[in-house]
Each structure stands twice: as structure tokens, then as C-alpha cells.
Amino acid sequence: MHELSLVQNLLQQLHELAEEHRKTRVLTVYMCIGPFSGVVIDSFEFGFETLAKESQLTSEAVLIIENPDAGYRCCGCNTVIKHKHKQKTDQCPNCSETLLIPEGGDELILSRVEME
Amino acid sequence: MCDSCGCDLKPDHTHDSKMIEVHQSLLAANSAMAEKNRAHFDSSGTVVINMISSPGSGKTTLLEKTIEAVGSSIRIGVIEGDIETERDAERIRAKGVPVIQLTTGGACHLDAAQIHKGLHLLEKEKGGDQLDILFIENVGNLVCPATFDLGEHHRMVLVSVPEGPDKPAKYPKAFHSSGLFIISKTDLLPYFDFPVNDATADALRLNPKLRVIPLSATSGDGFDRWLDYLQDICRKH
Numbered sequence: 001m002h003e004l005s006l007v008q009n010l011l012q013q014l015h016e017l018a019e020e021h022r023k024t025r026v027l028t029v030y031m032c033i034g035p036f037s038g039v040v041i042d043s044f045e046f047g048f049e050t051l052a053k054e055s056q057l058t059s060e061a062v063l064i065i066e067n068p069d070a071g072y073r074c075c076g077c078n079t080v081i082k083h084k085h086k087q088k089t090d091q092c093p094n095c096s097e098t099l100l101i102p103e104g105g106d107e108l109i110l111s112r113v114e115m116e
Numbered sequence: 117m118c119d120s121c122g123c124d125l126k127p128d129h130t131h132d133s134k135m136i137e138v139h140q141s142l143l144a145a146n147s148a149m150a151e152k153n154r155a156h157f158d159s160s161g162t163v164v165i166n167m168i169s170s171p172g173s174g175k176t177t178l179l180e181k182t183i184e185a186v187g188s189s190i191r192i193g194v195i196e197g198d199i200e201t202e203r204d205a206e207r208i209r210a211k212g213v214p215v216i217q218l219t220t221g222g223a224c225h226l227d228a229a230q231i232h233k234g235l236h237l238l239e240k241e242k243g244g245d246q247l248d249i250l251f252i253e254n255v256g257n258l259v260c261p262a263t264f265d266l267g268e269h270h271r272m273v274l275v276s277v278p279e280g281p282d283k284p285a286k287y288p289k290a291f292h293s294s295g296l297f298i299i300s301k302t303d304l305l306p307y308f309d310f311p312v313n314d315a316t317a318d319a320l321r322l323n324p325k326l327r328v329i330p331l332s333a334t335s336g337d338g339f340d341r342w343l344d345y346l347q348d349i350c351r352k353h
């Protein structure tokens with residue numbers, strides 16, 4: 001359940017941003033969480049729902065999570081193969097190489113915040 | 117009354133909202149601290165290994181046997197991470213090497229800030245400021261520790277034979293991010309259904325750069341390859 005401590009990081013960051021921009025209420029939080037980030041999105045959302053309520057600043061904030069595709073780079077022909085889900089094919093559709101290295105997908109990024 | 121500004125307008129009136137572009141990792145603070153730790157370890161010439169596994173895979177036992185095996189040829193230090201108790205640190209201390217225990221008080225992983233505190237504590241222990249290898253035994257958990265860079269140079273993941281061969285497929289993050297995969301307790305292979313080749317193939321499919329070493333801390337099987345690995349990373353550092 002490291003998702004909870006990550007949500008705490010997020011809330012901390014939101015408080016700092018609100019102070020910096022002199023805002024009193026967070027409306028929408030846009031995150032990008034990749035398939036290899038090691039974060040379970042359901043747990044992250046649950047943690048956010050629970051912890052955001054505790055402060056006036058975030059009590060009504062809506063969390064929107066963008067979930068980019070997983071990518072694999074083929075060691076044979078250098079193609080990047082994109083997958084909707086974590087499941088990957090065992091072979092490059094291009095050259096049949098089986099050595100495919102995960103590329104990117106470990107995003108855990110606070111993209112933007114709407115505040116008033 | 118509107119509680120965001122205290123004005124007397126209807127509750128549904130709108131205030132000026134603003135979109136703030138941030139584009140920063142939630143792990144930014146941890147990563148910055150991890151880089152600091154790594155620079156610190158580099159300046160003291162210490163190679164740091166972060167050990168990740170489920171509870172009871174044999175991390176502490178592997179460390180005990182490794183300390184016995186290398187004697188004074190490699191100067192080893194250990195940072196132990198556990199949710200509670202000093203037990204693992206006591207086991208390592210009994211082997212005569214510098215060790216400190218970090219207790220996370222409930223948290224399921226170590227983070228870079230804890231390691232920063234830990235490395236300064238360790239330096240106060242006898243011999244703790246002159247190490248060839250520092251092992252960080254992370255909290256027993258195959259999931260959460262994988263997300264947090266501690267400032268280590270190498271990350272290793274252990275799976276013991278009784279846990280079953282499906283762990284690479286089920287917990288990919290730890291295998292993605294590690295350079296070494298230890299299959300531990302191989303003395304138990306006769307009693308469990310653990311096809312070493314399948315587990316190895318699964319792990320390599322996730323991360324073709326993984327080195328895989330099956331070993332048993334009790335029988336000593338495979339230990340020569342493990343010790344070679346340690347010599348190797350010391351030499352390359």
C-alpha cells in the first residue's frame with residue numbers, strides 16, 4: 001500500500017502549489033500513471049478519495065488519471081511495440097525477435113491542476 | 117455563504133479558476149534525495165545493493181552466509197529495513213560487521229530520506245565509514261519497495277523456491293528494475309514444484325538484462341556464482 005504514501009506526496013504538493021498561486025480550492029487534478037509505475041490505480045484513487053477529504057483545500061477535488069500504453073523496444077529491429085495493457089506478445093510482429101525490452105511506462109506524474 | 121472566499125453570493129457562483137501546468141513526478145523529492153545518496157556513496161567508493169523480496173525469502177540468511185564466506189576480503193556493511201524490531205540487525209551484528217536497523221513503523225518500503233539518515237548513522241558505527249559493499253535489506257515486500265530509488269547502484273530481487281515460480285509474472289516491477297534475480301533455497305527443489313528454467317525464462321522475458329543465480333544459503337550450492345557477482349561489481353565500480 002505504498003499508494004497511500006504517494007497520495008500524501010501528491011496532497012503535500014497540492015498544498016504547496018495552492019500557497020504559491022494563492023488559491024484556496026483544488027478543482028481537478030490530472031495525473032499520468034504508467035503501466036510500469038508500480039502503482040495500482042484503484043488503490044491510488046481510493047487513497048485519494050480518503051485523504052483528500054481531510055483538508056478543505058482538496059475535499060471536493062476530482063482526480064483524473066491518464067493511463068499511457070506500455071511500450072517495448074525490439075532488440076532485433078529497434079521497433080517500439082505499443083500495448084494497451086501490460087500483457088505483451090512474446091515476439092516482435094516485425095522481425096519475430098523475442099528479446100523485447102520495456103520502454104517508458106513508469107510515469108507517475110502530476111501533469112496539471114485546476115485551482116480557484 | 118461561499119466558503120472559499122467568504123462572500124455572500126449564492127453557493128454555486130464561480131470563482132476564477134486557473135489551470136496550473138506542473139509535469140513533475142510524485143517521486144521527484146525521493147529521486148533527488150536518492151541522487152544525493154548515490155553521490156555520497158560514490159565519493160566513499162562504496163557499492164550499494166538494494167535487496168527486494170517477499171518476507172522470509174532468505175535475505176538476512178544470505179547476508180549472514182555471505183559475510184562468513186568473504187571474511188575480510190570484502191568489507192561489508194548492512195542497513196536493515198523492517199516494519200518493526202531490531203532482530204535482523206542483531207543477526208548481522210553477531211557476524212561482526214557494521215549494521216544499523218531502520219524501522220519504518222508501518223510503512224511497507226524504505227525511501228531515500230530514510231536511507232540518508234541511515235547512512236550517517238552507519239558511518240558512526242565501527243568500520244561503517246570504510247565499506248566496499250553496503251547491502252540495504254528492504255522491508256519484506258515484493259511490490260512497494262520497487263517504486264522507490266534509494267540511491268543504490270544495483271538492485272536485486274530474491275524469490276525462494278517455496279514461493280513458487282510465478283512471481284516474475286505476477287510482480288513484474290521488481291524484475292523490470294533489478295539487475296540480478298536470485299532464486300533462493302534451492303536445497304528445497306526436491307520438495308516443491310519450481311521449474312527453475314520456466315521462472316528464469318519468465319524473468320528474462322520481462323528484463324533480458326537480468327542475471328539469474330539460483331543458490332542455497334544452507335547447502336552453499338550456487339554460492340560461488342554469487343561471490344563472483346559481488347567481486348565483479350566491486351571491480352567494475
Ligand SMILES: Nc1nc2c(ncn2[C@@H]2O[C@H](COP(=O)(O)OP(=O)(O)OP(=O)(O)O)[C@@H](O)[C@H]2O)c(=O)[nH]1
Binds near residue numbers: 334
Ligand atoms: N531450506 C532453506 N531455508 C532457508 C534458506 N535461507 C533461509 N532459509 C530459512 O528461511 C527463513 C527466513 O529466512 P530470513 O533470512 O530470515 O528471510 P528474510 O528474507 O530476511 O525475511 P524478512 O526479513 O522477514 O523479510 C528462515 O527460517 C531461514 O532459516 C535456504 O537457503 N534454504
Ligand SMILES: [Mg+2]
Binds near residue numbers: 204
Ligand atoms: Mg530479514
Ligand SMILES: [Zn+2]
Binds near residue numbers: 075092
Ligand atoms: Zn523486431
